[in-house]
Amino acid sequence: MRFYRFFFLLLILAAVVRGQSKAVNPLFSVPNRVKFASHLYKTGDYIRAFDEYRALLTGTPDDTLRLAAGLALRNLGRFDEAEDYLQGLFFFSRLKDYAKTEFLKTEFIRGNYSGFVNLSGESFYSPDTFSVGIKRLKYFTYLILQETEITDSAEFVSGFAESQRRVISKFYSVKKRPERKDELLAAVLSAVIPGAGKIYTEDYSDGIVAFIFSGLFYGLAAHNFAVAKNAKGALFAGIGLFFHAGSVYGSATSAQIYNAQKRFEFESKLIEYAEKEKYFLPDTEKLFIK
Amino acid sequence: MNKSLFAEISIFVFLFIIGHGNLFAGQPLKSQLAFADSLFKSGNYYQAITEYKRYLFFDEDSSAAGYCFSQIAESYKAGGFYEKAENNFREAMKFEKSINAQKTTEVDLIRTMILSRKTNCALNELDTFENKFGDSLIADYWRGWTYLLNNQPELASFYFNESLAGKEISERLNKIISDEYPLFNIKLMSYILPGSGQIYTGHYFSGAVSFAWNALFGYMTVKAFQDRRIVEGLLIGDLLWLRFYKGNIQNAERFAKEKNIKLVNQLIENLQNNYKGKKP
Structure with missing residues (x-):
């Protein structure tokens, strides 16, 4: 009886050892890949970070990873693809507010200022959580847009944080009285x-x-x-x-x-x-x- | 406790340990490095960089960090990303422990600089290399390559000749130097007879046109002064004749330089394809 038990254990041992040899390298486990992708992102290797996030998303649908993939693409200047990733989080996601805000930010970064101003005026794209920040960026965009007239300086500047007001009022003055030659x-x-x-x-x-x-x-x-x-x-x-x-x-x-x-x-x-x-x-x- | 019970317990413990994957803790890193190497060998440099980076990220001891950074650098170099290659070679040097490995990595860094035509950086780095390792033969060999790729055949020949490995290239360079157009003589010819320098370098039409313009505006200038039309003489002389006279000299020099560069480039191309020794 004891001999059979011993033989049975040996069989299990052989199976486990064989299983280990065929197993996936633990460096490629999901948590490790997430850590590695995060490291790549942090060190500015966005293209490889995106590759990792994309690979992870094929097996593990995850909103945070999707958001990260979108931002990696944005850092690579691939704005359309970045926005596709972010739009995928607009509904039924716990990160939908982040995704919408980052979508707006992408519009700004890619230089589509009028598009950004239009979208930020829509309540769908301006979640309450980040409404203050979005409003500030919208006001700031008025400084860039040539055709926009800003009338009330006090109201304009007061929209920003205390620490930002001095610089913003300087920009405001330049916008109002630009250095130009007729x-x-x-x-x-x-x-x-x-x-x-x-x-x-x-x-x-x-x-x-x-x-x-x-x-x-x-x-x-x-x-x-x-x-x-x-x-x-x-x-x-x-x-x-x-x-x-x-x-x-x-x-x-x-x-x-x-x-x-x-x-x-x-x-x-x-x-x-x-x-x-x-x-x-x-x-x-x-x-x-x- | 009898022997068989002891054996059973031992096997259970053993199974428990390997079940948690701690027994072959070094194995995944080892296979990761082998995986990265296989990608590198197959020429899949982009993926190889990712896998070397993954290795570096998980290798807490930094046991093969020097090697990995070097391989990343080589991969970037193969892809033409010289700036990134340089940065990674520099990183590799921080981890190399043996003098030989440090020396090899430093040479690899210099080779990348030569290839990306960072002549001054490469020369400075070669001075550092020579001071640090005292190997002037290797330093001179790569100085030769630096000057060769910077189209300075005389200096290249000198340094190749100083190094043992570059004698053959030095001889070939000497032949090219003897075939080169002499810049000073060509400029002098153009000073004396406008257009002659261009004709000497094989640009007959350009030379003839240059001669004609200089003759015409020279004549007009002299005539204006003879007729005491001083302002007109000054205007034609300054705005037209001197412009064409200067242009003739500049053109002759440019044509000669182009021809000389072509000769050196032909040699570089030939070395690129046929030379068996070390290349940048």
């Missing part, structure tokens, strides 16, 4: 004095060159006309006029470039600030990064 004025100035428009748009070297060349050829033309060399005078006058016209057109363009550059600088500062403030929204990443 294109028409630049052209008129150059029409009166060649190169003056360029000086006005702070393109000093071009302004001086335009003044010298136009002046030189006009001077030569005047001299030739004075000594009755009309053909030569006309030639030099034509060249002078050519430089003068170029200076008028160039001044208007220079003003445009100046305005576009200032606009770009302002927008870059705004986006940098939004990033620094985590888009005024709660940190969703803490849900899956431990």
